[in-house]
Amino acid sequence: MPAIIDGKAVAADIRAQVAEEVSRLRERTGRTPGLATILVGDDPASAVYVSGKRKASAEVGIADFHRQLSAEASQDEVASVIEECNRDPAISGILLQLPVPAGLDGPALTALISPDKDVDGLTPISAGRLLKATPGLRPCTPLGIIELLDRYDVALEGAEAVVVGRSDLVGKPVAQLLLQRNATVTMCHSRTRDLAGVCARADVLIVAVGVSGLIGPEFVKPGAAVIDVGINRTPDGLRGDVNFDAVLERAGLLTPVPGGVGPMTIAMLLRNTLTAASLHEPVPAPAR
Numbered sequence: 097m098p099a100i101i102d103g104k105a106v107a108a109d110i111r112a113q114v115a116e117e118v119s120r121l122r123e124r125t126g127r128t129p130g131l132a133t134i135l136v137g138d139d140p141a142s143a144v145y146v147s148g149k150r151k152a153s154a155e156v157g158i159a160d161f162h163r164q165l166s167a168e169a170s171q172d173e174v175a176s177v178i179e180e181c182n183r184d185p186a187i188s189g190i191l192l193q194l195p196v197p198a199g200l201d202g203p204a205l206t207a208l209i210s211p212d213k214d215v216d217g218l219t220p221i222s223a224g225r226l227l228k229a230t231p232g233l234r235p236c237t238p239l240g241i242i243e244l245l246d247r248y249d250v251a252l253e254g255a256e257a258v259v260v261g262r263s264d265l266v267g268k269p270v271a272q273l274l275l276q277r278n279a280t281v282t283m284c285h286s287r288t289r290d291l292a293g294v295c296a297r298a299d300v301l302i303v304a305v306g307v308s309g310l311i312g313p314e315f316v317k318p319g320a321a322v323i324d325v326g327i328n329r330t331p332d333g334l335r336g337d338v339n340f341d342a343v344l345e346r347a348g349l350l351t352p353v354p355g356g357v358g359p360m361t362i363a364m365l366l367r368n369t370l371t372a373a374s375l376h377e378p379v380p381a382p383a384r
């Protein structure tokens with residue numbers, strides 16, 4: 097019997113856990129984690145994403161340090177806001193909403209974020225820490241995917257894991273996290289030959305492409321865990337990269353869109369902000 101992964105329920109559980117830990121941190125140290133969301137310009141989709149992140153943060157007791165800059169802000173102006181946030185001890189995490197307006201260099205701005213406040217896990221230093229498996233903040237969507245697999249008891253050690261899509265945001269980091277859990281990882285992309293054949297070997301199939309319904313039942317090994325990261329706006333509403341109805345009968349576990357990976361991304365941002373706040377916790381003086 098295939099099971100539909102309930103990302104909303106898992107995300108709600110994580111948010112409740114983070115809220116509890118935020119209040120414990122405050123009781124213990126008097127400090128409150130703080131998140132700086134930096135939004136440049138007035139792109140409506142970006143504004144909706146940022147307000148969702150701010151609302152979710154407020155609900156778990158994370159302090160809001162939102163910075164709104166005009167679409168005309170220069171590279172130097174945005175850089176100096178990031179640097180101010182880097183220096184501010186009340187700010188534990190910094191998120192620069194991407195994409196930034198044309199004319200600004202998003203990757204160069206992201207690279208200015210202090211790696212210990214990099215709650216999106218997207219700076220080159222965070223990417224290096226992930227690759228080297230040293231402590232650091234990891235990107236939110238990949239963390240959310242691993243959390244879902246763990247919550248549904250999907251064995252990763254020795255499993256054949258196939259990741260479709262090789263973005264810095266999802267594909268590459270989730271492949272690294274799977275490798276660290278001792279899965280045998282294959283990465284696919286637009287030039288992969290026989291995509292269906294490669295995917296059909298997977299015990300765990302993760303799809304982050306952005307093509308509605310790309311993955312049909314012939315891509316899925318019976319009983320596999322299938323994680324659909326895609327978000328595609330279609331005339332029929334939001335759809336994933338997996339043909340949900342057709343794959344459901346074949347997969348052992350499957351995430352819906354919406355309600356699968358999406359809610360996990362914000363939940364992991366909250367957890368990362370708490371982790372960053374704990375990193376900055378002053379180390380108590382040694383006992384004499």
Ligand code: NAP
Pocket residue numbers: 237260261262263264265266267284285286287288291304305306307310325326327328357358359361
């Ligand atoms: P992206 O930067 O848009 O890159 C897409 C990847 O898919 C590329 O690696 C590309 O290969 C590959 N690809 C494109 N067409 C393909 C095909 N026909 N067969 C196999 N591979 C193909 O990726 P992204 O930013 O990770 O986003 C992917 C999707 O996930 C989007 O729908 C996005 O909206 C969604 N997303 C969702 C969340 C969430 O929270 N749920 C978070 C992030 C992203 P090449 O490298 O060869 O071009």
